[in-house]
Amino acid sequence: APSPIGGIGFSPVAANIAPMTDAITVPPGYAARVLVSWGDSLTGAPHWDPALPMTEAVQLHTYGAHTDGMHYFPFPSTGVGGVGNTRGLLVANHEYVDPGLVHATTTYGTDAMTPDRVDTQLAAHGISVVEVQDSNGAFQVRRPSAFNRRITGKTPCEVGGPAAGHVLLRTAADPAGTRVLGTLNNCANGHTPWGTYLTCEENFNGYFGAAADALAAQPLTDHERRYGMAAAGFGYRWHEADARFDLRANPNEQNRFGWVVEIDPWNPKSVPVKRTALGRFKHESAGVVVGADNKVAVYMGDDERNEYVYKFVSSKRFDPKNRAANRDILDHGTLYVARFEADGSGRWLPLVWGQNGLTPENGFANQGEVLIKCRQAADRLGATMMDRPEWVASHPATREVYLTLTNNNRRGTTPASSNGADGTTTAASARPPVDAANPRRDNRYGHIIRWRDTGGDVGALTFGWDIFAECGDSLNPQPHLQGNINGDDYGAPDGLWFDADGRLWIQTDQAGDAQGDWANIGGNVMMCADPATGETRRFLTSPRHCEVTGITTTPDGRTLFVGIQHPGEDWSGSFTANSTWPDSGINGPTTASAAGASKPRSSVVVVTKDDGGVIGT
Ligand code: FEO
């Protein structure tokens, strides 16, 4: 890979070690300022006030919870200095909620679950489309804006692709199996060259549950368990108040989640489409690469311990001159799953009905069932179990694809006598030995792998791969946990993104408390790496107990948007003991209408260079 144009020019910041500062820190010559936070108005209506209860009605016109993946869509530019660098649509995911933050008075887990609470939490999920504009040298949310929009856990979505209308997607509320209410647990993202946003449904299983007596009468199926369904889910208890999330009252509803969803942000009335051709699993990101022949590849990870990496290749070609002709490209093509061989080669194995045992006698009646039961189909093909595939990013010049493997404490360790701590019996409870692509036992710090499809052809069935970096703490006494980072140490890589100059940006998702394994590495960070030399510098450190996730830029590279998720997170409920960011004002004045007794809020920050230069130079 070529070195980035202009290289990495900043001086790294120090790790945020204990006692942590509750702030974002960026290098000298840079500034980070809060743009938008959970509960901030997207209309003309007042912002959320921390003293008032969050409700469905308030959340429907305000920025959602737990910001994650995002992309900046520039307004059409009209030449040099065009408007696209100062005005655009920022589209962002809202992955999940912490009920103890949403409901002011919740003693979580003991209060009765009510339909109002479910509706409020559903409204906090989904996506925000936010018009942003640089006015007087600082990006701000335009409010109101005809483009500003909330898509939530209840917004009607179409189903597209081979599984549309499948018998396994039909419910009493939707007998046709073509119209799903909402999108949930959207983690990372992608975007298409035809100007649409791709959002990825990850841990959807956590919202479903069932009563003990119903499960005694009809136990969880192998299919449900393969996707991590469990009696109590992740403890949200929605099924107690909304039968849609009751696995026994509506057993097919869970099949309607776990997809990549395509959204046209330029049309506020557009209906999001679940693209089933891309397969159903715990989607992390959707990295779109257009080939020389204008066929479209989408590289995707299934983020769970010992799950797989996938590639979709379209059968239609992208038409740069006819936007409407591209609207169903992601409905037609072939889905593959990756097998990494020990010699540095790899194969893309087709998930095609009727081939390689994906047949009725093995439980796959048609292509729709292959896609709905994508994990089971991939199991049959001998795909390689990976150390939790998170984001993919492709080099802007070479199309080389990089993938974060965030960590895996079930790699190469002694088999447990029972299932995983989450009670599931999926591949996630497997404990595979180390292999060439996942070379470390008890992989606490994760690694970054990269591959090159043969001949630079996105449709190739083979590839070559190597490991870009093994993360770790170089001061750790155990050699296998030290990593091999050329520069500043980091661990648990998750967000991954190339800028236009070929600098690789890496965001981390670990405990964020600078304790234990993270005492030397400190809180979560955003790193910048040179893909050619591996040189890596720490660019940004974050507030306490948060994750750094979500990154996008204006076309000129001079304004960088970065997501800060769940500052202060503590499921026992004492968030404010850990963090009061951003309403502490430490990274600039926030838009909250009320001062004082606030709560930490997931937020997007804008990073700029004081001299107006390109970020990273
Ligand atoms: Fe939601 Fe895999 O991170």
Ligand code: CA
């Ligand atoms: Ca993630």
Ligand code: CA
């Ligand atoms: Ca993660």
Ligand code: CA
């Ligand atoms: Ca997260």
